[in-house]
Amino acid sequence: MAEKEEDVLLIGAWASPFSRRVEMALKLKGVPYDYSDEDYLVTKSPLLLQLNPIYKKVPVFVHKGKVLLESHLILEYIDQTWTRNPILPQDPYGKAMARFWAKFVDEQVTLIGFRSLVKSEEIDVAIKEAQELITYLEKEITGKMFFGGETIGFLDMVVGSMIPFCLVRGWEGMGIDMIPNEQFPELNRWIEKIKEIEIVRECIPNREKNIEHMMKIVGRIKAASKTA
């Protein structure tokens, strides 16, 4: 239960990387919160539709009655409001880079990543495309413990929630080894490192359930493209 003075509600979904990353930030900063899970493959709650009428998506973050949308914006708000364990760099250039890579992950990598999951032909091409993008992240993490430097930060939460604990589960379900160790040694090293962190482990959806869930989504996308 949320302590009265914090008054934080997170409307999320257990399988959504976007809401999981918000939970990581809240836990890292020790912010208590109420949580409401959306079963979004089935239905969207009236509260979600009321609070996010434009996009109708999770996460929706409510703090003392103020409604915040879009996971990157929520993460930045959390960082500015609860200042222990900062997740963004102090300098403007470092911030710009974190924001750039986060956008890259959620827009390009996610798009191409999902494409490789739903394609029935030319899967090799789709895999290669996705790996080309992921190579940028391999370069970014080389020589660093975490994307955030010595401690996990904003970009670790974005990449972590999306790649190892969402897309990879989908790829596993489809029998695709997207980020083999030989090709992505640094990224794999980083994945093992973040798995050691308790607050990250607490925010990872169960692997089997997640694979099953991703397969449902893939099935839906494939069915929709057939009827389109």
Added chain:
Amino acid sequence: MADEVILLDYWPSMFGMRTRVALEEKNIKFDYREQDLFNKSPILLEMNPVHKKIPVLIHNGKPVCESLIQVEYIDETWPGGNPFLPSDPYQRAQAKFWGDFIDKKVYGPTRLIWGAKGEEQEAGTKEFIEMLKMLESELGDKTYFGGETFGYVDIAMIGFYCWFDVLEKCGNFSIEAECPKLIAWAKRCMKRESVAKSLPDSNKITKFVPELKKKIGIE
């Protein structure tokens, strides 16, 4: 040490215009370098290898890509004068939400209006008007999106204004009739030196679009 600021840009880009306006607002001297997007320069490919797109802001040799990220970077790096973003975390998030909305919801339909025909074009027009009305509702009776001072959301949106004329011609509609408050807002912004300097004339854009379509192989 003097700052070296270079902007790789393309004159009709409403995204490049954001960065131009932001730099002008802060009175920062910068080296504007026009790019040929059909024959990309080595510096563009080197500074933005991931997307190979403009605008690219290069500050003392270090590149910053993505226009809204650049606007925020400029605000944080040169904090003097009017801040583009409020200091309150919630209000900051609100402003950035609308900037993101413009990217996600307003830009896409414009491509359909000037680039497509028939049903697709009509759908684009309808969607565009709907999105503009949402923005207009957000503006309300304020002078600028941020209130009394020109800021982030104004910067994010104003570049679209010089495209309104060609969009209206292609889509056969009047933006002023649909969103009079938004037009009034745009005219207020155009009175600012930073904006007047950074936006090309509407008729230049209107003449440019048919050439662009030929270049990219439409119609």
